[in-house]
Amino acid sequence: MTDQVRGLLEDAFPGGEVEVWPFSGADHLSTRIRSDRFAGLTLIDQHKLVYAPVQHLLDDGTIHALQIKTEAP
Amino acid sequence: MIITDDQIREEIQKAISQNRVMLFMKGTPDFPRCGFSARTVEALNQAGAEFAAIDILPDPRIREQLSVHSGWPTIPQLFVDGELVGGCDIVTELSQTGELGRMVAPAA
Numbered sequence: 001m002t003d004q005v006r007g008l009l010e011d012a013f014p015g016g017e018v019e020v021w022p023f024s025g026a027d028h029l030s031t032r033i034r035s036d037r038f039a040g041l042t043l044i045d046q047h048k049l050v051y052a053p054v055q056h057l058l059d060d061g062t063i064h065a066l067q068i069k070t071e072a073p
Numbered sequence: 074m075i076i077t078d079d080q081i082r083e084e085i086q087k088a089i090s091q092n093r094v095m096l097f098m099k100g101t102p103d104f105p106r107c108g109f110s111a112r113t114v115e116a117l118n119q120a121g122a123e124f125a126a127i128d129i130l131p132d133p134r135i136r137e138q139l140s141v142h143s144g145w146p147t148i149p150q151l152f153v154d155g156e157l158v159g160g161c162d163i164v165t166e167l168s169q170t171g172e173l174g175r176m177v178a179p180a181a
């Protein structure tokens with residue numbers, strides 16, 4: 001699951017730094033992403049960019065929660 | 074009594090427009106039923122916020138309609154002045170920088 005989410009996020013943020021790790025059971029994941037796609041966006045819009053590629057996994061309950069930390073270079 | 078999806082959506086919109094600081098969560102502020110909701114309540118309390126809360130657990134359609142309204146997939150969801158601020162991570166981050174306290178301060 002961690003690898004699948006990491007792959008989806010790496011595809012969504014080419015050239016960015018993506019870390020994904022489980023923090024409380026396999027269905028609670030944490031991610032830290034550094035990408036220039038975040039520049040100039042509010043936190044809410046930054047996090048929406050992160051949710052978009054993994055939305056289907058949240059919808060079907062594959063992952064219960066995704067903890068997000070975003071950084072612009 | 075049958076409650077329709079439209080009525081649920083109306084109640085959600087009413088709650089957001091009538092309460093300056095509105096939290097949708099799992100459980101209640103006194104008895105949160107999820108760690109993320111608990112942390113969000115804690116951050117609001119630390120910021121001295123007066124807020125209203127709705128428990129989304131009693132009917133799964135509350136969460137469905139809320140996410141349709143907000144475009145945000147997870148719970149909790151905090152609204153201030155009718156705008157989605159974010160979930161647990163964003164509220165925690167805003168709390169650490171002190172921004173949350175300024176956002177929820179009573180309007181002068």
